[in-house]
Amino acid sequence: MITRRDLIARGAAAMLLPALGEAAIPRNRIRALRDAVRGRVLTPGDSGYNAARVVFNTRWDGVRPPAVVQVRDTADVRAVVRWADRYDVPLVARSGGHGYSGNSTSRSAVVVDLDRLDQIRFSDGIATLGPGARLGDVYARLAARGVTIPAGSCPTVAVGGLVLGGGMGLAGRAMGLTCDRVRSFDIVDAEGRRRRVDDGALFWALRGGGGSFAIVTAVRLRTRRVSNAAFFSISYPRGAREEALARWDAFAPRAPSDLTAILTLTGEGATAFGQYLGSAPQLRRLIAPLGGSPSVGSADYLTVQRRWAGRDDPPRSAFAASSTYVTKRLGGNGRRAFLDAADTGATLILDAYGGAINRPDRDDTAFPHRAARFRVQVLSYAAIPTARDRVKRARRSVAPYGTGAYANYADPDLTNATRNYYGANLERLRRVKREVDPGNRFRPAQGIRPT
Ligand SMILES: Cc1cc2nc3c(=O)[nH]c(=O)nc-3n(C[C@H](O)[C@H](O)[C@H](O)COP(=O)(O)OP(=O)(O)OC[C@H]3O[C@@H](n4cnc5c(N)ncnc54)[C@H](O)[C@@H]3O)c2cc1C
Incomplete structure (x- = not known):
């Protein structure tokens, strides 16, 4: 019979196993790394290691890199790379740790933490x-x-x-x-x-x-x-979601480029909101095609950015997300697929493209999605197994109307991820x-x- 005690012991052993795996970098090499840099080098067991290793998405809290180097300057970065070259160790850079897919941490690569290079x-x-x-x-x-x-x-x-x-x-x-x-x-x-x-x-x-x-x-x-910006938001009830989507799709990707409008869709309803580099009365006239009852205002540019930010220091959280790009106007079937996706429990966030985003050609930079009308992100903050399932189902629903995906909304569950992110580039x-x-x-x- 397996007792509760056995289970705890097995759990503890399982927790130790990755720690053993991490010892893959021999101590003398870690010592050489510490000698080479001025910043801290944190390895499993060091105090501060657990705080240093985690990223914004708590979904990746179980990932334990072999070392995190908190570099102080470019000389430190050079020293880490030369050290890695000498001992053939893979590296991964981290700046803010907000990569969705835990792509700035690793079970095998040493993390080069650039948080202090914040000039x-x-x-x-x-x-x-x-x-x-x-x-x-x-x-x-x-x-x-x-x-x-x-x-x-x-x-x-x-x-x-x-x-x-x-x-x-x-x-x-x-x-x-x-x-x-x-x-x-x-x-x-x-x-x-x-x-x-x-x-x-x-x-x-x-x-x-x-x-x-x-x-x-x-x-x-x-x-x-910039000095000021105007902003708006419009809420639509559940029963008006399809009409809101149709109006937004017809208007936002073709609107004057000083306006960026976003639409969110959930099971409960829809919200359009956005920013305009002009006056509030002009904005009110401009967004008339979106219908609803807009609330419109204006403020100095920084106040408006703080309004979008919500709070200075958003807490770390667990989430699953994916995305795709839509290049053609949605018809009735497409709109219903988007509503079905929102009814999985995932939130859909549609960012209008066009304007300055679409001026470069597909191969002018490595970012390839220059023909998009909009990008849709599907996102869920439910407990991870549920969130993954919702995001997968929601993406499946909208995928026939989209192409590719946004590399900055990296989705570890995406097949052919690099093809989706970079397309023909x-x-x-x-x-x-x-x-x-x-x-x-x-x-x-x-x-x-x-x-
Ligand atoms: C809450 C939240 C809100 C977001 N909002 C937006 C948004 O409004 N618009 C938008 O476009 N994106 C948004 N993103 C996505 C964001 O742009 C990406 O996750 C971005 O990669 C985060 O950058 P970071 O430096 O914080 O992340 P990190 O996790 O540090 O890095 C992400 C990737 O870039 C690499 N990398 C980072 N720094 C360097 C470097 N100096 N040299 C080489 N490689 C490096 C890492 O290795 C990793 O692969 C949001 C993300 C979150 C979590």
Whole structure:
């Protein structure tokens, strides 16, 4: 008979097993790493290791990397890469840890934690940002200079992962994706060299192709002057969801580019909301085609970004998510498929594309989804087995009307993930990977492999 005590003992053994696996890096090598860097090197059993290893999505709390290096500067990054080269250890970079799929942690790769490389500087219209800079701080510091960059709405997402995967937010249709504003990157390459990249194949790959090519230590972005913004929201009851979707689909992807409008669909109803770089009365007139009873306002630009952020410090949470891009207007069957998806219990978030996002061609940067009318994200915060099931069912329902997926909403359950993320740019990304990292030193989950 198996007693409760046996079960506890087995549980404890199971908990120890990964810890044993992590000892894969011999102590003398960890000592060499500690000698090489000024930042902390945390390994299993060290105090601070558990806090250092976890990412935003608590779904990945069981992942225990062999070491986390909290680098202090670019010299530390170079030292880690040279160390990894010497002992042939895979690396994964982490900036803000908000990657959905746990792609900035790993069971086998050493984590290079860039949280402290969080500089935010502004000069001559260019923002120079460390990869660890958080969006809330970036918006605030740039607003003090009367400028901004287009980026996401979560205040604790960091610039590093955001820009490497694209970067879409409420200024997207007016200013483009975050990656579209990049003038240059500072990187440490697979051989541990520091380089500035502002042209050529690697510059192309870093704008949307993810963290497989180099470790980014700074990024320079063209800013745009802003002072105020107007905003709106409209709530629709469950019975009006299909009409809301039809109105939004006809209007939002073709609206003037100073307006970015988003639609959320749930089992209970729908909400349209968005941001306009103009006045509130103009916005009220503009959104008349969306129907409903809009609430409209305006404020200084930073106040509006804080409104989208909700709170300064969102708590870590567990969730499952996926996405796809819709290039054609939905017909009645398509709209009903979207409502069926919302009725699984997942939330659907539709971000209008068009405007500045669709001006570049598909192969101008590694981000390929330039023909989209909108992107739909399916998201669930239910307990993980339920959340995964809801997201899978919801994505299955909308998939016939979509193509591809957003790399920054990385979905570990997606088959052919890199094809979905990078579409027809995948082959070129593989060529760049072979050129700059043939030994596959940088190894994020669902990353680009040299073969
Ligand atoms: C609550 C929440 C809200 C979000 N809102 C938006 C939104 O409004 N718009 C949007 O576009 N996205 C949004 N995202 C998605 C977000 O853009 C991505 O998850 C992004 O990758 C997070 O960047 P990070 O640096 O915080 O993540 P990390 O987990 O640190 O990194 C993500 C990936 O990028 C790689 N990487 C990170 N930094 C570097 C670097 N310096 N050099 C090389 N590789 C690196 C990592 O290895 C990993 O593969 C949101 C995510 C969350 C959790």
